[in-house]
Amino acid sequence: MAIIITGASGGFGRAAAAQLLDKIPASELIFTTRKPAGLAEFAARGASVRFADFDAPSSLPAAFAGGTRMLLISTARVGSRVGQHQNAVTAAVAAGVKHIVYTSLLGAAREDNPAIVKLDHRATELIIEKSGASYTFLRDSQYAEAIAAAVIPPALMSGVLPDNAHDGPIAFVSREDCIASAVGVLTQSGHENKAYDITGPELLSFPKAVQMAIELSGKNIAYKPVDDEAMFAYFDSLGVPRHASDDPVTAPIPWSSDDMVTFGQSIREGFFNVVTDHVERITGRKPRSLREVMLQFKDSWPK
Numbered sequence: 001m002a003i004i005i006t007g008a009s010g011g012f013g014r015a016a017a018a019q020l021l022d023k024i025p026a027s028e029l030i031f032t033t034r035k036p037a038g039l040a041e042f043a044a045r046g047a048s049v050r051f052a053d054f055d056a057p058s059s060l061p062a063a064f065a066g067g068t069r070m071l072l073i074s075t076a077r078v079g080s081r082v083g084q085h086q087n088a089v090t091a092a093v094a095a096g097v098k099h100i101v102y103t104s105l106l107g108a109a110r111e112d113n114p115a116i117v118k119l120d121h122r123a124t125e126l127i128i129e130k131s132g133a134s135y136t137f138l139r140d141s142q143y144a145e146a147i148a149a150a151v152i153p154p155a156l157m158s159g160v161l162p163d164n165a166h167d168g169p170i171a172f173v174s175r176e177d178c179i180a181s182a183v184g185v186l187t188q189s190g191h192e193n194k195a196y197d198i199t200g201p202e203l204l205s206f207p208k209a210v211q212m213a214i215e216l217s218g219k220n221i222a223y224k225p226v227d228d229e230a231m232f233a234y235f236d237s238l239g240v241p242r243h244a245s246d247d248p249v250t251a252p253i254p255w256s257s258d259d260m261v262t263f264g265q266s267i268r269e270g271f272f273n274v275v276t277d278h279v280e281r282i283t284g285r286k287p288r289s290l291r292e293v294m295l296q297f298k299d300s301w302p303k
């Protein structure tokens with residue numbers, strides 16, 4: 001048995017690779033990436049580090065050769081990554097991969113979910129379901145780290161957080177728990193053809209997250225509920241592109257407002273109103289709270 005992790009130099013992939021190296025022999029691990037030089041430390045520990053670019057299908061057969069299980073980490077280009085994932089799944093199954101674990105999104109299978117990011121995820125899930133391999137879909141809630149590291153710091157700087165999610169319930173999940181869940185599924189049996197909602201321990205909301213940040217920082221943030229049009233206008237004012245692209249000239253920021261505004265709409269309309277015990281069932285430990293994640297990042301917040 002050999003386990004493949006794709007995109008192993010990304011934030012999720014690198015941490016998953018490190019955890020797997022602590023659990024199973026390095027000779028049973030294959031880490032693929034567009035930047036193999038960045039994974040020299042894993043190669044030195046005996047893992048097989050190989051070049052793979054989903055946009056270059058000819059690179060994939062050699063990259064996936066010998067693998068029997070694969071963690072397919074969704075790529076970053078929201079709106080146009082399904083073809084990349086299709087290339088990866090086709091090549092993996094042709095190379096002999098029997099089980100594919102995929103990093104999906106909470107609510108991916110709900111038809112009426114307005115979050116455009118779910119379209120890529122559901123399309124990829126369907127590709128995997130039809131591939132002939134067994135699968136596990138890890139449908140992650142919103143990362144708590146995204147709140148603590150990307151939402152709160154600018155809000156502390158400006159003193160205001162415009163937001164279109166309003167008091168929509170959400171159980172923010174630590175990315176560390178998502179990674180540990182992926183590693184658990186890859187190294188245990190019994191997860192074939194399952195979809196797990198991966199959530200944090202409690203339902204909160206953006207206003208509650210802001211209140212927590214106010215308490216921990218001692219600084220005020222005015223939470224400002226806005227509608228979707230005003231949210232687009234706010235991101236426009238920051239220079240965030242409406243659509244995601246890999247073009248560093250027209251879209252130098254790797255995220256887009258159509259993704260974020262429809263994500264907020266999805267939270268507001270209740271599509272993230274889910275708490276499960278899946279993290280604990282898979283990893284054997286309770287999921288981290290948003291407060292724990294905020295405390296981890298607090299020292300990096302603007303003073």
Ligand SMILES: NC(=O)c1ccc[n+]([C@@H]2O[C@H](COP(=O)([O-])OP(=O)(O)OC[C@H]3O[C@@H](n4cnc5c(N)ncnc54)[C@H](OP(=O)(O)O)[C@@H]3O)[C@@H](O)[C@H]2O)c1
Nearest residue numbers: 007008009010011012033034053054074075076141142143
């Ligand atoms: N639920 C949430 O709140 C949330 C938040 C953020 C992200 N996510 C999801 O989690 C995923 C991983 O997040 P992250 O923080 O690890 O992102 P990241 O550090 O930006 O990594 C992006 C990943 O995409 C891979 N990739 C990009 N283009 C590729 C290509 N052409 N061929 C093969 N791989 C390619 C990269 O692999 P290499 O660079 O190693 O080739 C890397 O693993 C994201 O893509 C996103 O779908 C979820």
